[in-house]
Amino acid sequence: MNNSFNHIISVAPMVDKTDRHFRYFARLLTKKTLLYTEMITAHAIIHGDRKRLLDFNPIENPIALQIAGSNPNELYKAVKIVEEWNYDEINLNAGCPSDRVSGNMMGASLMAYPELIAEMISSMKSATKKPVTVKHRIGISSSKVTSSFMPSGYFNDLGHLSNFMSIVNKATPARNIVHARIAILEGLSPKENREVPPLDYDMVYNLKKEFPDSSIEINGGIKTLDDIHEHLRHVDSVMIGREAYSNPAFMARFDSLYDSNPKEQLTRRDVIQGFIPYIQNLESKGENTHLALSHTIGLFQNQPGSSLWKRLISTPSKGNKSTLLIEALASLPKDVLDKEI
Numbered sequence: 001m002n003n004s005f006n007h008i009i010s011v012a013p014m015v016d017k018t019d020r021h022f023r024y025f026a027r028l029l030t031k032k033t034l035l036y037t038e039m040i041t042a043h044a045i046i047h048g049d050r051k052r053l054l055d056f057n058p059i060e061n062p063i064a065l066q067i068a069g070s071n072p073n074e075l076y077k078a079v080k081i082v083e084e085w086n087y088d089e090i091n092l093n094a095g096c097p098s099d100r101v102s103g104n105m106m107g108a109s110l111m112a113y114p115e116l117i118a119e120m121i122s123s124m125k126s127a128t129k130k131p132v133t134v135k136h137r138i139g140i141s142s143s144k145v146t147s148s149f150m151p152s153g154y155f156n157d158l159g160h161l162s163n164f165m166s167i168v169n170k171a172t173p174a175r176n177i178v179h180a181r182i183a184i185l186e187g188l189s190p191k192e193n194r195e196v197p198p199l200d201y202d203m204v205y206n207l208k209k210e211f212p213d214s215s216i217e218i219n220g221g222i223k224t225l226d227d228i229h230e231h232l233r234h235v236d237s238v239m240i241g242r243e244a245y246s247n248p249a250f251m252a253r254f255d256s257l258y259d260s261n262p263k264e265q266l267t268r269r270d271v272i273q274g275f276i277p278y279i280q281n282l283e284s285k286g287e288n289t290h291l292a293l294s295h296t297i298g299l300f301q302n303q304p305g306s307s308l309w310k311r312l313i314s315t316p317s318k319g320n321k322s323t324l325l326i327e328a329l330a331s332l333p334k335d336v337l338d339k340e341i
């Protein structure tokens with residue numbers, strides 16, 4: 001694949017979750033995983049506060065920036081701007097079902113217009129030498145969006161998906177990340193759109209069979225290391241969203257996909273100790289630490305100490321949170337803190 005890192009696994013773009021604080025925290029658990037940003041619109045990159053939107057800590061590399069847009073010229077401009085930042089990959093969102101996004105002809109509604117997706121990818125590629133990838137679903141259903149490619153407002157079959165892929169492939173994206181369910185554009189909330197349409201992994205596996213030379217990453221409902229190994233028998237790479245966020249210790253397993261005998265044996269104590277200087281740094285700049293700490297809420301998921309940890313990080317405190325974290329290391333159960341994760 002056209003990238004400098006040996007990529008098998010990524011953590012999905014998630015608005016309000018995969019911000020710079022979460023990515024720093026994730027990096028304490030996994031060194032090799034490709035981390036995605038939240039989705040940022042091309043318009044915001046062009047007209048907004050770029051530093052706030054795009055800055056990140058070099059520890060976060062390898063990192064992919066996800067952009068939403070529908071205008072090839074705007075995407076070109078946005079990607080040109082982003083060239084000043086050291087992202088490893090630029091990704092186009094063609095899978096988000098949110099009204100705010102799909103109603104503006106961005107995200108999943110773009111799947112009705114594969115020619116336009118190809119045009120956007122080409123435009124983005126002409127602005128950068130970095131890999132440009134696209135994230136989409138296996139199909140869509142809409143009572144409003146129709147096109148010559150999708151006259152019925154619906155597609156959910158391999159034939160259609162393959163046609164979609166052939167058209168998008170004219171622009172040769174470096175990778176297609178395929179969320180293995182359709183997006184239902186009206187009537188379901190974004191959250192329901194991640195739960196209600198059934199997962200169809202076979203559709204993604206079959207897509208890979210039809211396009212063996214394309215790099216295909218599977219996404220949706222992947223929760224265990226065994227799941228990951230199974231998917232890797234069929235496709236090139238996997239993307240994990242919610243399970244990485246709600247159970248961050250899961251991410252500590254990801255590097256074993258690259259090296260079955262990793263030297264480092266990571267514990268929750270190491271992770272907390274690694275995050276304390278980060279929190280101290282935010283405090284020294286007078287930044288709010290609540291958001292950063294909220295991303296660690298699942299660190300003790302299904303372990304003794306879970307409620308204590310949740311209470312500690314979410315209770316407002318007068319003093320520094322970092323001091324509280326140092327003290328917490330004495331009160332959390334030692335065996336959980338020091339157990340390999």
Ligand SMILES: Cc1cc2nc3c(=O)[nH]c(=O)nc-3n(C[C@H](O)[C@H](O)[C@H](O)COP(=O)(O)O)c2cc1C
Nearest residue numbers: 012013014015038039093179220221222240241242
């Ligand atoms: C809170 C939240 C926000 C999300 N935001 C985005 C986004 O900005 N861009 C995107 O392509 N997908 C977004 N997604 C979808 C995820 O990237 C992923 O495709 C989906 O959650 C399915 O994977 P999972 O079952 O491993 O979570 C979001 C998901 C969640 C839960």
